[in-house]
Amino acid sequence: xxxxxxxxxxxxxxxxxxxxxxxxxxxxxxxxxxxxxxxxxxxxxxxxxxxxxxxxxxxxxxxxxxxxxxxxxxxxxxxxxxxxxxxxxxxxxxxxxxxxxxxxxxxxxxxxxxxxxxxxxxxxxxxxxxxxxxxxxxxxxxxxxxxxxxxxxxxxxxxxxxxxxxxxxxxxxxxxxxxxxxxxxxxxxxxxxxxxxxxxxxxxxxxxxxxxxxxxxxxxxxxxxxxxxxxxxxxxxxxxxxxxxxxxxxxxxxxxxxxxxxxxxxxxxxxxxxxxxxxxxxxxxxxxxxxxxxxxxxxxxxxxxxxxxxxxxxxxxxxxxxxxxxxxxxxxxxxxxxxxxxxxxxxxxxxxxxxxxxxxxxxxxxxxxxxxxxxxxxxxxxxxxxxxxxxxxxxxxxxxxxxxxxxxxxxxxxxxxxxxxxxxxxxxxxxxxxxxxxxxxxxxxxxxxxxxxxxxxxxxxxxxxxxxxxxxxxxxxxxxxxxxxxxxxxxxxxxxxxxxxxxxxxxxxxxxxxxxxxxxxxxxxxxxxxxxxxxxxxxxxxxxxxxxxxxxxxxxxxxxxxxxxxxxxxxxxxxxxxxxxxxxxxxxxxxxxxxxxxxxxxxxxxxxxxxxxxxx
Amino acid sequence: xxxxxxxxxxxxxxxxxxxxxxxxxxxxxxxxxxxxxxxxxxxxxxxxxxxxxxxxxxxxxxxxxxxxxxxxxxxxxxxxxxxxxxxxxxxxxxxxxxxxxxxxxxxxxxxxxxx
Numbered sequence: 106x107x108x109x110x111x112x113x114x115x116x117x118x119x120x121x122x123x124x125x126x127x128x129x130x131x132x133x134x135x136x137x138x139x140x141x142x143x144x145x146x147x148x149x150x151x152x153x154x155x156x157x158x159x160x161x162x163x164x165x166x167x168x169x170x171x172x173x174x175x176x177x178x179x180x181x182x183x184x185x186x187x188x189x190x191x192x193x194x195x196x197x198x199x200x201x202x203x204x205x206x207x208x209x210x211x212x213x214x215x216x217x218x219x220x221x222x223x224x225x226x227x228x229x230x231x232x233x234x235x236x237x238x239x240x241x242x243x244x245x246x247x248x249x250x251x252x253x254x255x256x257x258x259x260x261x262x263x264x265x266x267x268x269x270x271x272x273x274x275x276x277x278x279x280x281x282x283x284x285x286x287x288x289x290x291x292x293x294x295x296x297x298x299x300x301x302x303x304x305x306x307x308x309x310x311x312x313x314x315x316x317x318x319x320x321x322x323x324x325x326x327x328x329x330x331x332x333x334x335x336x337x338x339x340x341x342x343x344x345x346x347x348x349x350x351x352x353x354x355x356x357x358x359x360x361x362x363x364x365x366x367x368x369x370x371x372x373x374x375x376x377x378x379x380x381x382x383x384x385x386x387x388x389x390x391x392x393x394x395x396x397x398x399x400x401x402x403x404x405x406x407x408x409x410x411x412x413x414x415x416x417x418x419x420x421x422x423x424x425x426x427x428x429x430x431x432x433x434x435x436x437x438x439x440x441x442x443x444x445x446x447x448x449x450x451x452x453x454x455x456x457x458x459x460x461x462x463x464x465x466x467x468x469x470x471x472x473x474x475x476x477x478x479x480x481x482x483x484x485x486x487x488x489x490x491x492x493x494x495x496x497x498x499x500x501x502x503x504x505x506x507x508x509x510x511x512x513x514x515x516x517x518x519x520x521x522x523x524x525x526x527x528x529x530x531x532x533x534x535x536x537x538x539x540x541x542x543x544x545x546x547x548x549x550x551x552x553x554x555x556x557x558x559x560x561x562x563x564x565x566x567x568x569x570x571x572x573x574x575x576x577x578x579x580x581x582x583x584x585x586x587x588x589x590x591x592x593x594x595x596x597x598x599x600x601x602x603x604x605x606x607x608x609x610x611x612x613x614x615x616x617x618x619x620x621x622x623x624x625x626x627x628x629x630x631x632x633x634x635x636x637x638x639x640x641x642x643x644x645x646x647x648x649x650x651x652x653x654x655x656x657x658x659x660x661x662x663x664x665x666x667x668x669x670x671x672x673x674x675x676x677x678x679x680x681x682x683x684x685x686x687x688x689x690x691x692x693x694x695x696x697x698x699x700x701x702x703x704x705x706x707x708x709x710x711x712x713x714x715x716x717x718x719x720x721x
Numbered sequence: 722x723x724x725x726x727x728x729x730x731x732x733x734x735x736x737x738x739x740x741x742x743x744x745x746x747x748x749x750x751x752x753x754x755x756x757x758x759x760x761x762x763x764x765x766x767x768x769x770x771x772x773x774x775x776x777x778x779x780x781x782x783x784x785x786x787x788x789x790x791x792x793x794x795x796x797x798x799x800x801x802x803x804x805x806x807x808x809x810x811x812x813x814x815x816x817x818x819x820x821x822x823x824x825x826x827x828x829x830x831x832x833x834x835x836x
Contacts, residue, residue: 259785261802266816269751269805274742274789275774275781282778304788304804 118312168375171219171291171327174212175205177394181370181379186351191318191328193348195340196355201366201387202331204240205355206293207233208391209329211242213291214252221291222283222326223255226299230255240391254283260303267305273313277320289326296331301342318347339371350374356382363535365504368394384506386514395510404553406430411523411558414453415446417627418601421616423609427584430556431607432549434579436563437588442599442620443562444468446586447525448477448484449625450560455487459522462515463495466531470495481624494519505536505544512548521557528562529578545578583607591617591639598639601627617643735759735767736796737817742789743775747806751790754807762819792817 170184179185186192186209194202210221225233233255234244247253256279284292300310321328330348332340339345345352352371357364367382385394410425419426427433435443451461465473473495474484487493496515500508516524526548532541545561552559561582579585584606590597602615617628617639631638631646638646739755741748752771759767774781774789784793788804794817803816 256782258787260787264800264802266801266803266812267805268803268812268816269754269808270747271788271790271805272747273787275740275786275791276788278742278774278778278789279781279786282781300787 118316170376171213172217173209174216175208175392175394176390177383177385178368178392181383181394182351182373183377186327186329187373187375188327189322189325190350191321191330191348192351192353193330193332193340193345194353194355195332195334195345197334197357200355200357201385201392202355203228203233203295204237204387205353205392206295206329206331207237207242207244208240210253210291210293211237211244211247214247219290220252220287221254221293222280222287222289223253223293223295224280224283225255225257225295226260227296229257240389242391251287254287254289256280256283258299260299262303262305265303265305271309273300273310273317276313277317280317281324284324284326292321292326292328294328294330296333298332298340298342298344314344315347355385360504361535363501363504365506367506384504384510386507386510388514393510393514395506395513402550404550405556407556412453412457413446414449414451415618415625415627417616418446421603421612421614421627422584422606423611425609427558428608429558430553431558431583432552432581433558433560433584433586434563434582435560435586435588436565438565438590441588441590442601442618442625443564443588444473444527445477445480445620445625446588446601447527447560447562448473448482450523451493451525452477452482452484452487454523454558455484455490455492459492460519461487461493461523461525462519462521463493464512464524464526465495465497466500466526467528469497479622480620481622494521500531500534503535505532505540508532508535509544509547513551516551516555516557524552524557524559526559526561528564530564542578542581546581549581579605584611591637593639593642596640598643600637600639733766733797735763735794736770737767738770738772738784738793738795740772740774740781740784740786740789740791740793743773745789748790750806750808751792754810754813755792758807758810758813762814794818 168190169188170182170186171188172179172185173182194205196202207223210223213219213221223233228236230248234248237244244253244255248255258276258279280292283289297314300314301307304310318328330344332342332344335341335343339352339354349372351373354369354371356367356369358367366385366387368385369382370378370380383394385392387393407429409429410427411429412419412426413422435446437443447463451463454461463470463473468476470488474488477484484493488495494515496511498508498511503511529541529545532544536544549559561578563578585604586601587604588599588601591600598617599619600615600617603611603613605611614630614632615637616630617637619626619628628643631643631650633646737755737759739751741751755769759769772780774786780786784791784800784802786793790804790806792803792807792813794801794803801816801818803813807813
C-alpha cells in the first residue's frame with residue numbers, strides 16, 4: 106500500500122522516536138540492573154535509605170532561568186527565559202524581534218559568558234553586525250573571540266526543485282556544528298518562518314520543525330525563535346503550536362500620532378510572570394522594558410525632613426519642611442510663581458550637596474536658569490557642578506509610556522535626591538486624564554521606593570475652581586501647596602497656602618509672598634476680620650496699625666509721666682515727715698542722755714562731799 | 722575543463738555534487754537514482770561527488786544546504802539545487818535542465834516537438 110509522502114515521513118518519524126525511546130529505556134534498565142548486581146549488599150540498603158530520607162527534606166525549586174540581560178525583561182519573567190527550552194518572540198514587522206534576539210545573544214556572550222549561535226534566515230552576518238553597531242554591541246569582536254557564531258542561511262525558492270522524499274537534516278547538521286564548535290548555550294533562529302516560504306512541502310517543514318525543537322531541548326540550549334505576526338494567530342505559520350514553553354509578544358501601536366512599543370508575555374510554562382502589557386523603549390543601549398506594575402504599595406518611609414528653600418515656608422510646614430521622599434503638588438494659575446518655588450527647592454537641595462533632576466516640558470534649561478537668576482537663585486553654578494540636571498522635552502515627542510521609561514532611566518542613572526516635574530499638565534497633549542494619573546501613580550511609586558522627594562507643578566486654568574487639580578492627582582500627593590493671585594483694588598498679589606500636608610501640623614494661614622531679587626520672601630500676615638490684606642492694602646493697613654501702636658505708646662507714656670510726678674511729690678512729703686521724725690527722736694534721745702548725765706553728776710558730787718566730810 | 726558556450730548542452734562536462742548525511746534509505750535511493758539518471762542522459766560527460774555531512778559538517782554552509790539529500794549542479798552554470806531522493810525523474814531532469822537523451826532506435830521526426 107502506497108502512503109502519501111507526508112504521512113510516510115510522519116510514520117518514519119514516529120517509528121524513529123519510538124525506537125529511540127525504547128532503546129533509551131532498555132539502556133537505563135540495563136544500567137540499573139548492573140548497579141544492583143555489582144554493588145556490595147550494604148550499599149544498596151544505605152542507598153535506599155538515603156533516597157527515602159532525601160525526598161521529604163528536598164526543597165522543590167522551579168525551572169531554571171536564563172537571564173537575558175535586557176533591562177526589565179528579567180524582572181517581569183522572574184529571572185529570565187526558561188533555560189534549555191525554546192522561547193517564541195512574535196510580533197509585527199519592525200517590532201524589535203531581531204533586536205531582542207540579538208541582544209539576548211550578545212549580552213549572553215558578553216555579560217553571562219554563555220556563547221551563542223545566531224542562525225539568520227533573513228539578514229546576512231554583516232548586515233546584522235552593522236545594525237547592532239549603533240547600540241554599542243560589537244558583534245564582530247565577539248565572533249573573532251569565538252563567543253558568537255553568526256550563520257546566514259539563504260533559501261532561494263527559485264533555485265530549489267523538489268524531486269522526492271527529503272528531510273532537513275542539513276539544517277540540524279549546520280546548527281549542531283555551530284553549537285558544538287563554540288560550546289554554545291544560547292541559540293537564536295531568526296526567523297525560521299523563511300523555511301515555509303522557501304521549501305515547497307509544508308508538511309515536511311512542519312514535522313522537521315517539531316523535530317528541531319525537540320532536538321534543541323535535548324541539546325540543552327536556550328533557544329529564541331522569532332516569528333512574524335499572523336492575521337488571527339500569533340504567528341503566520343502557527344509556530345506557537347510547537348513552541349509552547351514561553352511566548353512573548355511585541356507590539357508597536359500608533360495612537361494619536363504617537364507610537365508606543367509594548368511587550369506582553371503571552372505564556373510562560375512553569376513560572377510566575379508579569380501578565381500585563383509593558384511599555385518598551387529602544388534606545389542607544391538596546392531594548393528596555395519597564396516593569397511598572399511590579400511595584401506594590403509597600404515602600405520604606407522616612408521621617409527626615411528637607412527644607413523647601415524658603416525658611417518661612419518651612420515654618421508653615423510643621424517647622425521643618427517637607428518629608429523626605431514625599432510628593433508635593435504645586436498648583437496655581439498662570440504666573441503665580443510655581444516654577445519659582447520649585448526652583449527654590451532645587452536650589453536648596455543643591456546647596457546642601459544633594460542632586461536634583463529638573464524635568465521641564467515648558468521651558469528650556471537656559472530660560473529657567475536665566476529667569477531664576479533674576480530672583481537670586483544661581484542655578485547655573487549647580488549645573489556646572491553636576492548637581493542639577495535639566496531635562497527639557499516637549500510632551501508630544503513620544504507617548505506617556507516612553508516618558509515614563511525615559512524618566513525611569515534618567516533617575517536610575519543620575520540617582521538624584523529630588524525631582525521636579527514642571528508642569529505635569531502639559532501631558533494632556535499625549536493622554537487623557539486617566540492615563541496621566543496612571544503614569545503619575547507609577548512615577549510616584551517608583552520615586553517613593555527610591556526615597557526621592559518630588560515636586561509636581563500643575564497649571565490650573567484661570568476661572569476654574571482652584572481646588573480642583575486638573576488631572577485629578579491630588580490624592581497621590583502628600584502635600585499640596587496652592588498658589589493663587591488675590592485681587593484687591595487695582596492690583597493682584599501672590600498668595601500661597603497649604604491645602605494639605607500629610608503627617609505634620611501645618612499652618613492654615615494664607616500667606617502673601619513676593620519674588621524679590623534675593624529670593625522668595627513670605628511677608629508678615631496682616632489679617633483683618635475676614636480676610637488677609639495683600640499688596641497696597643497691606644501697606645496701608647500696616648501704616649494704620651503702626652500709627653495706632655504709636656498713639657497707644659504715647660498715651661501710655663503720658664500716664665507713666667503723671668504717675669511719676671505723683672510719686673515724686675508723695676516721696677517729698679514722706680521725706681519731710683521722716684526728717685521731723687528723726688528730729689524728734691534725736692531730741693528725745695538728747696533729753697534722756699542729759700538727764701542721765703545730770704543724775705550722774707549729782708551722785709558724784711554727793712559721794713565727793715561725803716568723802717570730804719568723812720561721813721561714810 | 723573547456724568553458725565554451727553550450728550549443729549542445731548535453732555534451733558539456735557535468736559536475737554534480739550530492740550531499741547526504743550518513744547511509745539512510747533516502748541517501749541510498751538518491752545515489753542509485755542519480756547514477757541511473759546520469760548513465761541514461763549524460764553518459765560519459767558527468768562527474769558525481771558525494772559529500773557526507775556527518776563527516777564534514779562545515780561544508781553544509783558553503784552551498785547553503787538545508788535539506789538532505791540535496792543535489793547541486795555545479796557545472797554547467799548556473800548553480801541549481803535539487804532536494805529529495807530524486808525518485809521523480811521528470812522533475813529531476815527539469816531541475817537539472819537536462820535534455821533527456823532519445824532512446825536508441827527512435828524515429829526522429831522533424832515534425833515531432835523536441836522535449
